[in-house]
Amino acid sequence: MIERAVSTTNSSRPKRSIKGFFLSRKVVPYVFVSPFILSFLLLFLYPLISGVVMSFQTILPGQTTFIGTSNYERILNPTFFKALSNTTVYVILTTVILTIVPMVLATMLNSKFVRFSNVFRASLFIPALTSTIVAGVVFRLMFGESEASLANTVVGFFGVEPLEWKFGAATGMFLMVLLATWKWLGVNILYFMAGLANVPRELYEAAEIDGAGIFNKFRHITLPMLKPITVYVVTITIIAGFRMYEESYVFWPEGSPGNIGLTIVGYIYQQGFRMNDLGFGAAIGVVLMLIIFVISILQLTLSGTLKKGG
């Protein structure tokens, strides 16, 4: 093995030595990729398999028992469905908002009508730098229960009584969606701007000659041309939504009243770490993995069809 490898290297190199082996052109690529292979085996494949195994077990310190599918049977409970429905509502709302609003704003920023678009772009991007915990600190303080809190002053203008934002199902969902929208709007605007940069100018010029107005141009040129990047933004927003936990944690670190803020990952954390029911937590993880797997497959077929169509 060493013999053959060395024979392909530069003849000036020392032969038949360990050094020569590691210097050979055949071996070098594997040395370079070895960190990935090690981390793949230890930090991905092993946990993935042991996660699936754990989901069929009851795990107590020093004692592990196989219990068949009973962890999965236990998943079908009202708390899990609450977590699933919260997460689904959150995913739908963030996906709709974080696709449509940035698309429109990016089109505006990209148009000839805006000056200083760099300054605007930078200010819209700054929230993405903020840790969700810090952002949560601010949003908690803005949406305080007190009558004098900023949010209650604002709704007061419209004649609404002061709200207990963190204690209602609808307002609680509103807080989580608002936080995510604030944080990711700027990044998604950048994605759409990158997509818009690929739209040929001539298309717009041709449309103008045909007398198309600004809205017709958006509908018949911009929108279809943005399809690939839209599929991408929708996918990352959906997957980020199913992974969501921090946006809920900052408002209810000790768990939310009536589980109004419970998410799937929050349920994994609650069961796996707080209640120390590792097997059950792992089973929820496997279910989450299946959900995300199905979405990824859907996305791949969707973008695959797009490739054929374009």
Added chain:
Amino acid sequence: MVTRDRLFTIIITVVIAFVAILALFPLFSLMISSLRPSSELMRNGITLSIPFKELNFNNYTYIFTESGNYWSWYMNSILISAASIILCLFFSSMVGYALAVYEFKGNRFIFILVLLILMVPFEILMLPLYQLMIELQMIDTYLAVILPMMVAPIAVFFFRQYASGLPKDLMESARMDGCTEYGIFFRIMAPLMLPSFAAMAILQGLSSWNNFLWPLVVLRSNTMFTLPVGLATLLTPYGNNYDILIAGSVMTILPVVILFLFFQRYFIEGLTVGGVKG
């Protein structure tokens, strides 16, 4: 036509300026609030009117004199971010580079694995990884936080894309001069990849600075906490630590915002890397 264009200019500028103000407003009010008495903040939260007479630097004086563990958290965050930037850049660039420039058995397969890992959320592996950390006796250490971030698939992907654009004839001529393959990477190719290092350093640094769930899981003692985990412990309904919470929050995001103002291009490149076509 000119008047209609002007109308559009006004409408669009107003809309965008309004959104930009909304985006900056929470951070602006965080700054202002950090100058207000924490007792007042606890009672009413952030208010619309700014009581200019009340403003002072007491919260900052407090955090610099008797801050509990705040500065330990700060040090931990700096150390963990720095270590994970250095290690991740070193390993991921090697992998990405090799995938881009060498033809070898398994190249394609490894690249597919990279893309596969990109699609699997970390949260799913969290429980078994936690078990693994217990077995390795790494709970409550820096290493436990850093280890899973050491080879980032997104960085491997980015480095691979970047390195495939490098001139390969440079490698040939270096080989003629008797340079080893390692020498070619470290002395010739890696310096050419510098802009990609900048973008990935920022992506990795930011995600490790703001990382929350994994450090929360593997760190146990208060002095080992990172900034987000430490600050989250102050989110109690009693509000007895609001001075540290609010001034500490400002000082958590300040270095990031300052870096952003200087290296805007690399921030944007790093944070939108997912949009690069594969």
